[in-house]
Amino acid sequence: MKRQSCGICGSAVYFENSECLQCGTDLAYLRDTRAVVPVDARGRYTDAAGDLWHRCANLLLSGCTWLTRESGGQCFSCGLTRTRPNDADAKGLSQFIAAERAKRHLLAELDELGMPIVTRDEDPDGGLAFDLLSSSHENVVIGHADGVITIDLAETDDAYRERMRTQLDEPYRTMLGHFRHEVGHYFETVLVFSDEGRTRKARELFGDDTKDYQAEIDRHYSEGAPADWNERFISKYATMHPYEDFAESFAHYLHIWDTLDTAREYGLIPQAPARDSFRNVVEADWLPLSAALNQVNRSMGKDDLYPFVLSAAVIDKLEFVHGLRTSAPAAS
Ligand SMILES: [Zn+2]
Ligand SMILES: [Zn+2]
Numbered sequence: 001m002k003r004q005s006c007g008i009c010g011s012a013v014y015f016e017n018s019e020c021l022q023c024g025t026d027l028a029y030l031r032d033t034r035a036v037v038p039v040d041a042r043g044r045y046t047d048a049a050g051d052l053w054h055r056c057a058n059l060l061l062s063g064c065t066w067l068t069r070e071s072g073g074q075c076f077s078c079g080l081t082r083t084r085p086n087d088a089d090a091k092g093l094s095q096f097i098a099a100e101r102a103k104r105h106l107l108a109e110l111d112e113l114g115m116p117i118v119t120r121d122e123d124p125d126g127g128l129a130f131d132l133l134s135s136s137h138e139n140v141v142i143g144h145a146d147g148v149i150t151i152d153l154a155e156t157d158d159a160y161r162e163r164m165r166t167q168l169d170e171p172y173r174t175m176l177g178h179f180r181h182e183v184g185h186y187f188e189t190v191l192v193f194s195d196e197g198r199t200r201k202a203r204e205l206f207g208d209d210t211k212d213y214q215a216e217i218d219r220h221y222s223e224g225a226p227a228d229w230n231e232r233f234i235s236k237y238a239t240m241h242p243y244e245d246f247a248e249s250f251a252h253y254l255h256i257w258d259t260l261d262t263a264r265e266y267g268l269i270p271q272a273p274a275r276d277s278f279r280n281v282v283e284a285d286w287l288p289l290s291a292a293l294n295q296v297n298r299s300m301g302k303d304d305l306y307p308f309v310l311s312a313a314v315i316d317k318l319e320f321v322h323g324l325r326t327s328a329p330a331a332s
């Protein structure tokens with residue numbers, strides 16, 4: 001995540017800040033330049049081209065800090081949310097705040113990576129949208145279908161999420177992780193299955209995605225992951241079906257990329273040297289940093305920040321995800 005500073009007093013501020021804690025200036029996020037900028041008393045900002053921006057209408061509802069061109073309108077991030085808790089649902093709305101925060105983080109990172117986001121307005125059948133629902137009220141299955149990502153707001157509750165994590169024997173479970181995984185399904189449709197060469201390569205790496213999805217889920221929940229899963233997969237969940245393997249790998253790529261980016265921005269590691277493959281990034285940058293961060297966490301009596309082991313087969317999968325943004329589609 002990019003390092004930000006207050007445009008008025010120069011103090012360090014964060015992506016999530018709606019105000020500078022040093023000088024009290026109101027702040028907002030301008031997606032076009034990926035910068036936190038000062039806004040005037042009416043919540044307005046004029047960019048370098050002279051265009052006027054306004055704070056998103058959801059500032060009080062969801063804590064959204066983004067700017068929008070339309071006075072009284074919603075920003076790009078809020079516009080992607082198709083369903084949210086109703087105004088009478090106080091608990092749902094408080095969970096909605098946490099979910100929207102994770103979603104804005106995801107979107108800022110996708111922008112930073114240059115991953116294309118097509119809205120539902122642009123593509124009503126396959127554009128990206130979010131249904132943020134709570135399993136406190138109805139049965140909610142976290143998932144992705146034709147561009148629509150469903151998120152269970154109950155997962156914003158730390159106790160609930162931790163219970164699920166233990167029950168499913170997962171080393172890592174966060175809201176940001178859910179968003180990264182689900183958007184991985186979206187990008188597999190958009191960037192992989194749209195191209196024959198990439199689809200072929202994906203099948204070599206992740207397996208045959210035409211396998212019956214429900215049958216594979218049933219198998220996973222009755223038999224569990226194969227004993228040697230960690231030689232080929234990043235998580236037990238990834239063993240379920242090639243779709244899930246891709247989504248887990250995509251999410252994992254975002255975990256590593258964002259953490260490296262943040263570490264560079266805050267001077268923990270040198271600025272990005274040219275690496276000719278993601279394998280080199282992992283070996284030269286990521287493994288030393290993640291080992292150090294694990295020790296830092298242990299020094300604070302916390303669990304490891306990075307509770308994963310990367311096998312050669314998993315690094316090949318991350319290399320494929322890396323290639324989706326750095327190379328043109330393979331010839332089909
Ligand atoms: Zn300031
Ligand atoms: Zn907004």
Ligand SMILES: [Zn+2]
Nearest residue numbers: 181185244247
């Ligand atoms: Zn999934």
